Amino acid sequence: MGHQKPGKTAPQTKAEHLVKFNPSDGPFWVAEADAERPVYYAPQGPASKESLPTRTLIELFVEATKKKGNKVALRTENLNTLAKGKPIPAALPLKSWKSWTWKQYLADVRKGARALMTLGVEQHDTVSIFGFNAPEWLISEIAAMFAGAKASGIYPQDTPDQIQYKSFHSNTSVAVVDTEESLNKYLEVVEDLPYLKALVCWQCNAPESGFVERSDGTRVKVLEWNKFLELANAEGSATDEDLDARIANVKSTHCAALIYTSGTTGRPKAVMISHDNLVFEGLASIPLLGICTKAEEERMVSYLPLSHIAGMLFDVIAPIAASARTPAWMSTNFARGYDLKAGSIAQRLGCVQPTVFLGVPRVWEKIADKLKAIGAETKGLKKKLSTTAKKKGLQYQINLQLGGSGKTPSTYGLYKVLLNVIKKKLGLNQMKIAVAGAAPMPMELLSYFGSVGININEAYGMSESTGAATLSTNQYHEWGTVGFEVPGTETKCFKVAEDGTKTECPRTKNPMNPSGEEQGELCYRGRHIMMGYLANAKLGEEHVAEIMQKNKNTIDEDGWLHSGDKGCISDRGMVRVTGRYKELIIGAGGENIAPVPIEDKLKELMPFVSNVMMHGDKKKFNVVLMTLKCQGANGDLPGTDVLDGPARKWGKTIADATSNPDFIAAVTKALKDTAADGSVTPSRAAAIQKFTILGPDFSIETGELTPTQKLKRSVVEQKHQALIDAMYEQDGVFVPFSAGGSKMDCSNEQSADPAPSGSFKMESYLDSADSPADEADLRKELEAAEADLDQDPAQIEA
16 A cells, blocks of 8 residues: 655645535425436536536446446355355455456346336336345446436345335335345335335245235236346347437436435435436545556455445445546455355455455454454564564554654564565455545554554545545545545535524634534535435325425535534544534533543443443433443344453453453443543543443344444433433442343353453554664564464454
8 A cells, every 4th residue: 555745734625616506596405206406516626517527327337338348347256145054165266256347247237227127117216226245236226227217225134114115215116136035025015015016136036936916916026137137138128229218318417326324213214316426426536545547457345235325336336437537447346245244354355455445443343353363362573573563553654644744664664574464464465545434433443553554544424425525545634534525525514503504613723622613513515415315205295394304404505415413624624523413412411422432432442342332311420331342243243242352351251241340440440541531521521420231232133233333322222221220220330231120132152262362552552662673683583474474364354
């Protein structure tokens, strides 16, 4: 991962490069499925009509195919299922993966679009896609757009009720699913989807009859993927001429995709993303990443949900934009469906050697835990050398931050040998840029990866801004901030009064400790802002009125999208998120308390903790609910009660830890140290006075986490209300889980031998081991250590 000298300040958007919004042209949103939202151009620059005339994603896709037609676009092993109790099959070499060139990709997209039209998909209908990332997912999504429809992803963990709501609300006429489990979820609600015409399966068998019948006698076709594509050439099917006529009616101002917000309460909202939104965001973001500058392949591993804007933007849109408008071509390489749950994603990284990698904080945390566990068992010379290497790696990364010197520490070039071994074992040695999104990265994780030579850049935005509103890069980054505004767009921080009046906050000199005056709501404006939330008259007048009001509240009369996030902007142009207004705790004395910085600090001080949720709204003091790192807990699933990673030092199970006086003392000390840290706990009212340890970890499956692994605070509070009440009634700093009248329910219990753990402390690297005095001896020792560290990559799986 190459580095340029760090910038002194972030790139600043010129006034003439900003889109002009006149309130008289508003409202700047629409809510109807067939509506057009005009494109608002900047006078000059990347958002101008001259620089980027409006285009559909269809046109950009065809352009990519014309320029890079024989280059690889998609690859898959087609090994998505794993029998229970069976070992993970060995990774296949990349050259043996099934691949699609851009020409083959386009051919299948056109077949898919004609098949969709033959099945009855009309312009402005929706094609829903339900399954794990696969070539069929992408082909279905782009085919829907070619057919003039919208593509809508269903989250892999959605229940039949959620599937029914999204499919009914979006007017889904065809749904494409992967496994038998996914198909059965649709079949369970087919009676309540009168507009659904067909189901297409790419990883399971269709019923022999080829259809399912509703009670009213109407039928829904069910066909397998190959039969679906063959339908394009069947007698009476839509022709290429029919498809071209449909494409000619698609405008850049039409909706191309729906992104359903994961939401922490109530029904999800459908964010309408236009063709122009996708094209602009893709083409505006690619130049920032520092990739695609040469005529070579850029590679990514697709594993995050494609139903979320981050997965869609990185895995679907970025390759199209890069292959169409840069010297490079970008391929999407699919992980196996079980990789995250089975901890085998490292196999895919090792095969693909991605040049760009996107991970949510939870994924980066899992990688770090594995590395730390290995580091804790390293002894002797290897330990001394790796410690010094990390010390120098961290110092170098600090020097590379915004305003830094860019200086290379002495003998760092030699120690890079060890750091490169680590990156090679992770499969990240070819990586040009690493990105984190969906939630803020804890400072401890940024520092840890910096110490092993990996700078993680944060992207910040939301579905409503078509993904990234701000982005940090290798040249312009500052740990703790989420980067600078994407060129051609605006990000500002406002104090918003009850009547909607906005006052821009002054920029701060210290984004890590801004004053109250310098913090406000982060708002964005530009060509990347959504069309609006979709309303469907079939759901009644009350629903339509509610969506209209949500649109009005979200995109104001000046065109600003209100994020709901509290933050600040530094005088060097970097944005920092300091909390979310809906998450703020209002103490009994009226104090505004931001829980996230306090929660992150606790996780930093206690690496054995997995999830943390602070509570104290309208209470005299604050309490905290925590879960410990356990086997099988991966965000998707809650796992067991068997301690894992750094938590093993406290015993075998959660019960062992909570009955250990040393554990209680360690947590109590962390609470006191956090309360004493004025950078995260600004007042005594923000301190935490009591804690409890919950049973199974939070997960998507059990409902405490959204599909992008954000915490659903209201769900946790509702589930554990009795325990929370007990925390306020009982004496003592630690209140056991059983005080809430509940018992731990941890299935699939496994045995595990306690193992030592290691936790990262920045100062341990800046004040640790001396280097060997003689450079020749150092080189010899490093070469020996490199050979010693040549382990099986399976040992460093995330």
